[in-house]
Amino acid sequence: xxxxxxxxxxxxxxxxxxxxxxxxxxxxxxxxxxxxxxxxxxxxxxxxxxxxxxxxxxxxxxxxxxxxxxxxxxxxxxxxxxxxxxxxxxxxxxxxxxxxxxxxxxxxxxxxxxxxxxxxxxxxxxxxxxxxxxxxxxxxxxxxxxxxxxxxxxxxxxxxxxxxxxxxxxxxxxxxxxxxxxxxxxxxxxxxxxxxxxxxxxxxxxxxxxxxxxxxxxxxxxxxxxxxxxxxxxxxxxxxxxxxxxxxxxxxxxxxxxxxxxxxxxxxxxxxxxxxxxxxxxxxx
Numbered sequence: 001x002x003x004x005x006x007x008x009x010x011x012x013x014x015x016x017x018x019x020x021x022x023x024x025x026x027x028x029x030x031x032x033x034x035x036x037x038x039x040x041x042x043x044x045x046x047x048x049x050x051x052x053x054x055x056x057x058x059x060x061x062x063x064x065x066x067x068x069x070x071x072x073x074x075x076x077x078x079x080x081x082x083x084x085x086x087x088x089x090x091x092x093x094x095x096x097x098x099x100x101x102x103x104x105x106x107x108x109x110x111x112x113x114x115x116x117x118x119x120x121x122x123x124x125x126x127x128x129x130x131x132x133x134x135x136x137x138x139x140x141x142x143x144x145x146x147x148x149x150x151x152x153x154x155x156x157x158x159x160x161x162x163x164x165x166x167x168x169x170x171x172x173x174x175x176x177x178x179x180x181x182x183x184x185x186x187x188x189x190x191x192x193x194x195x196x197x198x199x200x201x202x203x204x205x206x207x208x209x210x211x212x213x214x215x216x217x218x219x220x221x222x223x224x225x226x227x228x229x230x231x232x233x234x235x236x237x238x239x240x241x242x243x244x245x246x247x248x249x250x251x252x253x254x255x256x257x258x259x260x261x262x263x264x265x266x267x268x269x270x271x272x273x274x275x276x277x278x279x280x281x282x283x284x285x
Contacts, residue, residue: 098135107237108133114239117224125192126206132157138230146171150225159192161185167210169222179213 101107109130112118122130135153147170154163165182172178184193184207192207209221229236 098137101233102134104237106131108136108233110240111229111233111237114236115224115229118221118229121204121206121209121221123205129154129157129159129192130206132159136225136230136233138226141168141170148226150222158187159190160187165210167222179219181210181213184211 109127109132112130112133113122113127132155133152134155135151137149137151137153139149139151141147141149147168149166149168152165154160154165162182162185165184167179167181169177169179186193192205193211206221209219
């Protein structure tokens with residue numbers, strides 16, 4: 001075979017190979033799945049699709065949660081700073097209020113008796129004991145208000161030797177609320193707790209409450225003292241003063257018109273009490 005014929009055969013074989021290669025490469029149909037554009041991966045959390053979207057969401061959720069925890073920590077620090085600031089300012093007003101109340105005999109005992117719910121816990125003997133109460137304080141334990149002390153200061157009296165009785169509430173080792181109170185040093189023949197021992201009404205007495213530490217979660221008295229009596233005792237003290245004023249007006253109405261008395265402000269009247277507690281520069285109408 002000549003060289004020319006062998007060259008023609010070799011050229012035809014190469015052309016047939018190219019034809020077969022072109023036949024194997026066919027265009028994909030329009031509905032065939034295609035790989036997404038890599039530029040779109042950012043919208044999928046930087047991950048290739050196909051079962052990894054959940055992982056991207058988890059990463060994003062962790063970042064959001066971390067930011068939220070940081071924000072909560074900042075809020076806690078801001079709250080503590082404000083508590084310190086306004087706690088000092090509030091203390092100044094509380095000290096002045098206590099000083100003014102000291103000049104009003106029987107203020108706290110009367111405020112206790114005038115409170116519509118606290119009055120139901122007081123028997124006649126306890127009302128007499130509370131007439132010696134000269135000061136009341138509610139002290140918060142810690143800036144986070146983890147507990148508090150209620151302090152009752154008494155003048156010398158025929159019932160017990162204590163000058164101050166304290167009932168304290170706080171958190172126990174396991175997180176439950178616990179309470180403790182000062183042992184009362186009763187004088188002979190005046191132990192109000194022993195007198196009411198075994199009496200079912202003891203749970204609804206003031207000194208029964210003071211020494212009871214079993215029903216803390218449903219402690220109605222401490223709730224009333226902390227949220228109503230301590231923030232504004234004046235409103236309850238004035239309930240009896242208002243009743244006396246109304247009674248005086250009714251008496252004047254029955255007597256008919258006559259010489260009008262000269263208005264004076266004696267210690268113990270509504271106007272004088274408000275001036276003593278609120279201050280001499282407060283206008284009272």
